[in-house]
Amino acid sequence: MKNETGNKPDGSSTTTMEKQTIVLGVIGADCHSVGNKILELFFTSEGFKVVNLGVMVSQQEFINAAIETNAKAILVSSLYGHGEIDCQGFRDLCTEKGLDRILLYVGGNLVVGKTPFEVVEKKFKDMGFDRVFSPDVDLKKVAELLRQDIREKFRADSKNSEADPEAAESVNFGTRQRN
Amino acid sequence: MIKNQKLDLKEFDDIRKEVLQTWPTGQKVSLEEAFRFHRTIPEERRFARAMQKAREKGRTLLQPRAGVALIDDHIKLLRYLETEGQADLLPTTIDAYTRQNRYEEAEKGIEKSRQAGTSLLNGFPAVNHGLEGCRRVVESLSKPLQVRHGTPDARLLAEITLAAGFTSFEGGGISYNIPYAKRVPVEKSLRDWQYVDRLVGLYEENGIRINREPFGPLTGTLVPPCISIAVGIIEGLLAIRQGVRSITLGYGQGGNIIQDVAAITALRQLAEEYFRQEGFDDFELTTVFHQWMGGFPEDEAKAFSVIALGAIVARFSGAEKVIVKSPHEAMGIPTKEANAQGLRATRQAINMVEDQVIFKPEALETEVNLIKAEVRSLLNKVYEIGQGDVATGTVAAFEAGFLDVPFAPSIYNHGKIIPMRDNEGFIRIFNKGHLPLPEDIMAYHRQRLQDRARAEGRAITFEMVTDDIYAISKGKLVGRPK
Numbered sequence: 001m002k003n004e005t006g007n008k009p010d011g012s013s014t015t016t017m018e019k020q021t022i023v024l025g026v027i028g029a030d031c032h033s034v035g036n037k038i039l040e041l042f043f044t045s046e047g048f049k050v051v052n053l054g055v056m057v058s059q060q061e062f063i064n065a066a067i068e069t070n071a072k073a074i075l076v077s078s079l080y081g082h083g084e085i086d087c088q089g090f091r092d093l094c095t096e097k098g099l100d101r102i103l104l105y106v107g108g109n110l111v112v113g114k115t116p117f118e119v120v121e122k123k124f125k126d127m128g129f130d131r132v133f134s135p136d137v138d139l140k141k142v143a144e145l146l147r148q149d150i151r152e153k154f155r156a157d158s159k160n161s162e163a164d165p166e167a168a169e170s171v172n173f174g175t176r177q178r179n
Numbered sequence: 180m181i182k183n184q185k186l187d188l189k190e191f192d193d194i195r196k197e198v199l200q201t202w203p204t205g206q207k208v209s210l211e212e213a214f215r216f217h218r219t220i221p222e223e224r225r226f227a228r229a230m231q232k233a234r235e236k237g238r239t240l241l242q243p244r245a246g247v248a249l250i251d252d253h254i255k256l257l258r259y260l261e262t263e264g265q266a267d268l269l270p271t272t273i274d275a276y277t278r279q280n281r282y283e284e285a286e287k288g289i290e291k292s293r294q295a296g297t298s299l300l301n302g303f304p305a306v307n308h309g310l311e312g313c314r315r316v317v318e319s320l321s322k323p324l325q326v327r328h329g330t331p332d333a334r335l336l337a338e339i340t341l342a343a344g345f346t347s348f349e350g351g352g353i354s355y356n357i358p359y360a361k362r363v364p365v366e367k368s369l370r371d372w373q374y375v376d377r378l379v380g381l382y383e384e385n386g387i388r389i390n391r392e393p394f395g396p397l398t399g400t401l402v403p404p405c406i407s408i409a410v411g412i413i414e415g416l417l418a419i420r421q422g423v424r425s426i427t428l429g430y431g432q433g434g435n436i437i438q439d440v441a442a443i444t445a446l447r448q449l450a451e452e453y454f455r456q457e458g459f460d461d462f463e464l465t466t467v468f469h470q471w472m473g474g475f476p477e478d479e480a481k482a483f484s485v486i487a488l489g490a491i492v493a494r495f496s497g498a499e500k501v502i503v504k505s506p507h508e509a510m511g512i513p514t515k516e517a518n519a520q521g522l523r524a525t526r527q528a529i530n531m532v533e534d535q536v537i538f539k540p541e542a543l544e545t546e547v548n549l550i551k552a553e554v555r556s557l558l559n560k561v562y563e564i565g566q567g568d569v570a571t572g573t574v575a576a577f578e579a580g581f582l583d584v585p586f587a588p589s590i591y592n593h594g595k596i597i598p599m600r601d602n603e604g605f606i607r608i609f610n611k612g613h614l615p616l617p618e619d620i621m622a623y624h625r626q627r628l629q630d631r632a633r634a635e636g637r638a639i640t641f642e643m644v645t646d647d648i649y650a651i652s653k654g655k656l657v658g659r660p661k
Binding site for chain 2: 028029030031032033034036037038041054055056079080081082084085109111112113114115135136
């Protein structure tokens, strides 16, 4: 693994200049905040510059943040079952606003009811998401895929940096319906 | 500045006119008609009555969570939980759009659910279905029915569902804001819940007892008992002040059996004490225990084990009610079959320990005393900065971080405290943020955490918290290093 920037072997970070920016948030009317806080810590420790919008984020807010920060990817979480409704038209809106290369990741408990993951994955890929993750995905794998996808998608741009993943273990995206 | 004072009826009526106009279905609500309808509801379908009876007879009642987008499907679901699940009490869980007062989106959700032939909403959009729709639900069932949700401003929801014949209403100005919303000021939600409680008080004045239940578990994620209990007592005080008489205070299973039993014990004793201290003695106080609210194992066999442990501890704690989870918890909203399975698993576990008396070891007494001392420190501070007023004090306490809920989404919550489990799985506080906990108590917490760190051969770090949060879904209570 290259170690040009991001975390040094001793765990400390170098300058933030070359860090890739990603936008993070929980979409719709969803207020599950635990997993969101953990994702922020994890991706930060993986050497990304994380713009965390927190819970209850609209498509427009995600897009505005991505434009403002020149982000390479938007990571959408949904835990409460309305993901299917909340994510409809997201890709089109990105394109419409000029984000034609942005990577869209989505993960969590995305639909109401226990559904085979392959069905969920197809549904969201058809909607234009680049990657779809189940709640029990290994986060380190997500970080690797993210680095790889950014490299491929933005190849023409300046040489990209890589971070040395060493921190967190595999964790869930978060908790579920409360009350 | 908000005060814990009974809302003036004239002021209530003025607010009421506005509230009922926020969505067309509000116009159909008439209190006179509602009172008449409630008087026709038989005893066995009244929530407050069921809770009081459980207390008198020393029983623990079972209640699931459930709600879907369409009325007929919702009725079918609840009937199934009545018959196949043998639930003692029924819920109507409200969808997340309604909880944020986003009724247009709820309407779309209803439409799309019709088209899809399945619910695309995570609950029942009661405001959109209105008085008639809700009443159809009420009249189709034979068990007491409660509204369960997570709505910072639940005024319209309360107006419609109570008028329709629901006999219990969950929530409170702190517990349905801090863990459920992002930018609702504490003072705003406290006011809106004073309205809900005043409404319940009006029913009470007309001879109709509506049960109220503050939401104990908060974020359901490593919440130290003292925080959950302090919030519950405050919401209880605010409700009683508005005329509520039947109140059920809640607590979410933490995982350590002694701490969980101690928490319910301390909650009951302290609530009684604080209610009387404010001059109330005419109330019916009961408790509810929530089965594990954090992440669940995906393996349904393992999930049943989490459910059964919750059932047993609920019973040993003496709670009058247990809120039941399903084996689908890890994946989100359960099917009706899975929901009924959770109920049956709980019933079996409770039946097996029902007649047993929990032994009272010294550790339990120590923990009860610790929790009581912590809650007193928190509540005394709330009274102090509120100059004797618990509502004023609550707003100031959240501002100052004297009340602080871990992992909450609200921007009005400090989110500074760091809880983690000790070596036996008790939830302890590593960093107290600005909580006004005395040094000797914090020294005890730190010492217990040091014991764990030593046993695990690592320093106390934030990683421990992450490990703890996912531990149960991965098969253990305490998140040990690999």
